[in-house]
Amino acid sequence: xxxxxxxxxxxxxxxxxxxxxxxxxxxxxxxxxxxxxxxxxxxxxxxxxxxxxxxxxxxxxxxxxxxxxxxxxxxxxxxxxxxxxxxxxxxxxxxxxxxxxxxxxxxxxxxxxxxxxx
Numbered sequence: 695x696x697x698x699x700x701x702x703x704x705x706x707x708x709x710x711x712x713x714x715x716x717x718x719x720x721x722x723x724x725x726x727x728x729x730x731x732x733x734x735x736x737x738x739x740x741x742x743x744x745x746x747x748x749x750x751x752x753x754x755x756x757x758x759x760x761x762x763x764x765x766x767x768x769x770x771x772x773x774x775x776x777x778x779x780x781x782x783x784x785x786x787x788x789x790x791x792x793x794x795x796x797x798x799x800x801x802x803x804x805x806x807x808x809x810x811x812x
Contacts, residue, residue, distance in 0.1 A: 696740065696763060698789060704736045705808045706785040707801070710776045712744045713754045718780040721798070722760065728802050729761045736787070736809060744768040744779065784808065 698706065709725055711718035722741075729739040739762030745751040751766045774783075784793040784804050793804045 696765060698785065701738050701785075702789050703787050704738050705787060705805060706738045706740060707805060708783040708785065709739065709741045710744060710771045710779055710781040710783075711741065712779055713747075713750050714745070715779045721780055721782075721801075722758070724798065724801065726758075726761060728805060732805065732809065733761065737805065739763065740765065742767055742770055744771050744776075786811070 707725065707728070709721075711722065713719070725739055725741065729737070733739075741760065741762050741764050743751045743755075743764070743766040745766055746768065748766060754760075755764045771777075771781075782794065782796045782801060783791050784796065784801075786792045786808050792808060796804055
């Protein structure tokens, strides 16, 4: 069970995606690189798949060696009113969503800026 409040004091990248979403799959390697560079600091990557097929999601995560916290929970996405994919939410150290709908390199720039804030 994962709760955002458990990560207070950290910068959290929440990524809502699916294995059937082409733009999602294009961005996942960028998230993986960002996680690999910042995982030992105050950064958390929570990747939430909205896939209906658990086996397809599990195989994808395993075959691609994805890091971070990998979840499959379509209900969590809908409870946060996420309806389009990919959707990126960037949460600051206080638990406030500071950025949403980031794309590409702007994700790393926003994470870097939030990590620099104290």
